[in-house]
Amino acid sequence: MPICDMHMHTRISSDADQSLENNVLSFCETAIKRGIKHIAFTEHYDIIPDPGAITCDALEAKEAARLAKERYGDRLDIMHGIELAHIHRPECTAEGKRVLDEVNPDFVLGSLHINDDGTDYYTMDFSQYSDEFLLSSLDDYLSQIIHFASFCDFDSLAHCTYPLRYFHMHSRLGIIDMKKYSEPYSELFRVLMKRGKSLEINSSTLRGDYRQPLPCFDLIKLYVDLGGKKFTLGSDSHHYDLVGTKIDEVQEFIKSLGVEGVMTYHNRQESFVKFD
Ligand SMILES: [Zn+2]
Ligand SMILES: [Zn+2]
Secondary structure: OOOEEOOEOOOOOOOOOOOOOOOHHHHHHHHHHOOOOEEEEEEEEEOOOOOOOOOOOHHHHHHHHHHHHHHHOOOOEEEEEEEEEOOOOOOOHHHHHHHHHHHOOOEEEEEOOEOOOOOEOOOOOHHHOOHHHHHHHHHHHHHHHHHHHHHOOOOEEOOOOHHHHHHHHHOOOOOOOHHHHHHHHHHHHHHHHHHOOEEEEEOHHHOOOOOOOEOOHHHHHHHHHOOOOOEEEEOOEOOHHHOOOOHHHHHHHHHHOOOOEEEEEEOOEEEEEEOO
């Protein structure tokens, strides 16, 4: 049974299922039904100079999380999170700070969705790009995310191999052996550890045929081997029916590496929650 789900999007996020019932209350009911004890709503707040950016009304998200706590707070540990993206870019840093000051979330999931030209991998037309370009964009993504991790204000770093979700779906590259990227990922993990941040394991790609989480099992093991202890686990569900899905698989894997629990956040303060 998954202990938590620290990455969820309701209809408040512009890319989630927009049906009326895809709201915080349905997410809470599903979590309770599935025996999940801790959940965080992390609506998207992408800051890029692009009108198509995936985003939300951050005050609406705060109010929805408050309502969820009021209705279900006696049965579930509910956190008001935000998935805040691209705050490493000079033109986005001030807006990131402004929104955090405005909504004071419990938990900030730091996130990077774009290539260095500002295109989200989610909207990229893969037929327009060569394999060489895609591989070099992965190098670029990595240097951007190391930069992001080195100074931005967040609690856990989301899906740090994000391009792989879309490479696998759309390109001819197939499954990339991430052992080749051990060096830059070691650097990234050391930065996270030094700053006391958590690493997210995102189970969304275990629902498709990639059969690996983000980051993949090899990289999770590398993080643990380097001394990494802080994890958050998230399904990245955009529909309440997906709450907590595939988190048990990730949980079993990290338990097998000797990890004893995961992190939750309240008012930006971390707590260690032990597995049963
Ligand atoms: Zn994301
Ligand atoms: Zn997300």
